[in-house]
Every structure is written in structure tokens, then in C-alpha cells.
Amino acid sequence: MKNKSKVLLAGLVLAGMLFPMIVKAQIGVGAKPPEGAEMLFDGTNDMLHNKWTYWEGPRFSAELPIKWKIVDDPVDRGTVVNSNDPSAAGGKYGSADIVTREKYRDFRLHVEFLIPHKGGNSGVYLQNRYEIQVLDGDSTKHGLGAVINETESPYYAYNGLGKWNAYDIVFRAARFEDGKRVEKAMVTMYFNGEKVHVNQTINQVWGGPNSGIDGGNDGGKGITDTPGGIKLQAEGHDVLYRNIWIKQLDLKSADTDF
Numbered sequence: 001m002k003n004k005s006k007v008l009l010a011g012l013v014l015a016g017m018l019f020p021m022i023v024k025a026q027i028g029v030g031a032k033p034p035e036g037a038e039m040l041f042d043g044t045n046d047m048l049h050n051k052w053t054y055w056e057g058p059r060f061s062a063e064l065p066i067k068w069k070i071v072d073d074p075v076d077r078g079t080v081v082n083s084n085d086p087s088a089a090g091g092k093y094g095s096a097d098i099v100t101r102e103k104y105r106d107f108r109l110h111v112e113f114l115i116p117h118k119g120g121n122s123g124v125y126l127q128n129r130y131e132i133q134v135l136d137g138d139s140t141k142h143g144l145g146a147v148i149n150e151t152e153s154p155y156y157a158y159n160g161l162g163k164w165n166a167y168d169i170v171f172r173a174a175r176f177e178d179g180k181r182v183e184k185a186m187v188t189m190y191f192n193g194e195k196v197h198v199n200q201t202i203n204q205v206w207g208g209p210n211s212g213i214d215g216g217n218d219g220g221k222g223i224t225d226t227p228g229g230i231k232l233q234a235e236g237h238d239v240l241y242r243n244i245w246i247k248q249l250d251l252k253s254a255d256t257d258f
Contacts (some may be wrong), residue, residue: 009210027168028193029159030243032077037097037247040100041231043079045070051220053097055128055231059094059210066098068234073242074116075164083122091121094210099128100229105173106249108258109230112166114240120161122239125146126171127228128212130185130202134239136161145191154196164242165192170249170256176225185223188256198257221225 006021026034033039040051049068054062062085069082085096104127111124115136122134131148138144143153145167158164158235168190175183204223209216232241 003250020257027110027190029112029164029166031166031168033245034108034247037245038102039243039245041081041241043070043073043081043242048081051100052103053101055094055097055099055212055229057094057097057153057210057212058216059092060096061079061092062096067096068098071240074162074240075114078242080114080166080240083232083234083239083241084237085234088236091235091237093123093207093233093235096234097125097231098234099125099231103127103229104246104248105227106251107171108247108249109169109171110166110243110245111169111230111242112164112241112243114128114164114242116162116238116240117252118161120237120239121233121235122237123231123233123235124167125212125228125231125233126169126187127173127185128231129205129214129228130171130187131206131211131233132169132187132189134233145189145196147187147189147197147200147202150202151197151200154191154194157191157194157196166243167191168193170251170258172249172254173181173227174223174225175254179225181223181225183254186254186256188258196209199255 071082087096120136124132132147133146139153139155146153172186174185189197205215205220
């Protein structure tokens with residue numbers, strides 16, 4: 001019996017040691033999708049056009065097919081996509097942003113990006129509402145890695161220009177009863193493997209009607225119970241994306257920590 005107990009204890013200790021390693025393997029640059037996840041962008045033109053489309057918001061001025069170019073990865077082997085759509089020249093966000101055809105509520109998301117030039121600007125939108133900023137050189141609440149205008153920028157975790165960076169996110173959509181929001185959207189995020197936001201609630205959509213769903217509804221405060229896609233923003237800058245995957249979740253309680 002003592003030997004069996006020792007074996008059980010050793011197994012539990014080993015499992016405890018392995019669990020952080022498994023979680024670590026699923027965050028950061030190069031993280032592979034876990035079982036049950038869906039690849040949203042693998043560097044190929046086929047996946048770009050099959051799983052994404054333009055977001056046709058108030059400022060939409062592009063025309064299908066998507067004009068974001070597939071280019072060689074400047075660091076590793078393979079190909080990536082460049083967000084510098086010609087329709088967004090001059091920083092006209094909302095004119096040529098791309099969004100997944102599939103819409104989501106709760107999810108685990110992984111996105112990798114590389115900014116080659118100073119001031120490079122884009123953004124990752126959760127449910128096509130809530131922006132996680134992608135902006136070189138800005139460490140304010142409007143800056144890199146911030147839940148835009150809601151948190152400080154975790155700029156310290158940035159790998160820098162010309163290097164790949166990763167956002168790993170668990171998101172829980174806002175909850176409604178009788179059409180009224182009773183729980184705000186919530187997010188936990190790792191930036192390059194460092195936990196930077198934990199159970200951060202999100203109050204509204206920022207940036208106006210050209211920003212995303214509900215952006216023009218009561219100044220962005222009129223959040224509705226409508227699922228939305230993952231959106232990548234075109235701002236007329238060279239920002240590259242690769243290795244984007246998502247796993248749908250059903251988070252019963254208001255807890256996104258992982």
C-alpha cells in the first residue's frame with residue numbers, strides 16, 4: 001500500500017510539474033493550437049480568402065477579394081500577411097479591416113504580429129468590438145498591448161521592431177438578461193508569455209462607428225448581445241500577421257484567468 005501511495009504521489013507531483021509546461025507551450029511566439037482549436041490563418045492565400053472577409057462598416061471603401069498581400073516571413077520560413085491595404089492609406093481604419101467570417105462569443109485566441117517600421121499601427125479586435133492595440137512607440141492607455149483606453153500598455157513585454165510578438169487571450173463576452181447588459185465583457189491576456197491583463201472588464205467600444213460593432217451605438221456604450229468575428233485593422237501601415245488560431249469556449253462564470 002505504501003508503494004502505491006508513493007507512486008500516486010509521484011504521479012501527482014509530475015502532473016503538477018507538467019501542467020505549467022503544457023500551458024507555457026501553448027502561449028507565446030510559435031505556440032501551436034491545442035486540441036479542438038481552429039486555425040484562422042496559416043500564412044496561405046487560401047485560408048486568408050476562405051476564412052476572412054472585409055468588414056463592411058460605415059467607412060468601408062475596399063473591394064473583394066481582400067487586397068492584404070501574402071509576403072515572405074522576414075524572420076522565419078513561410079509566408080505571412082501584410083495589413084497595408086491601399087484603401088486604408090492615411091490611417092483610415094474601418095476602410096479595409098478584415099474580419100473572420102465566423103462569429104464568436106467566448107474563446108481562447110492566439111495572434112502573432114510583427115511591426116517592421118517605427119510607428120507601425122494596426123489592432124486586434126475581439127468580437128469586432130474591443131480592440132487590443134498594436135502600435136509601436138506608444139506606451140499609453142492607447143498604446144501597444146492595451147485593452148484600448150481601458151488599461152495601461154504593457155509595453156515592457158514588447159519584443160521590439162522586426163521581431164515576432166504574440167497575444168494569447170481568453171475572452172468572455174458580455175452577458176445579457178431581457179436585452180440588458182448585466183455583466184461586462186472580460187479578458188485575460190499574455191503578451192509574449194507574460195501575463196499582462198487578468199480578468200479585465202471592458203466598458204465599451206472605442207473609436208466611433210468606424211471602429212467596430214456597436215461603435216456608433218450610444219457613443220460605444222450601447223453594447224448589444226450579438227456575436228462578432230476576430231478583426232484585424234488596416235491603418236495604412238506594414239504590420240504582419242501569422243499563426244492565428246482560436247478555440248471556442250463556454251465560460252459560465254465571470255473568470256477568464258488561465
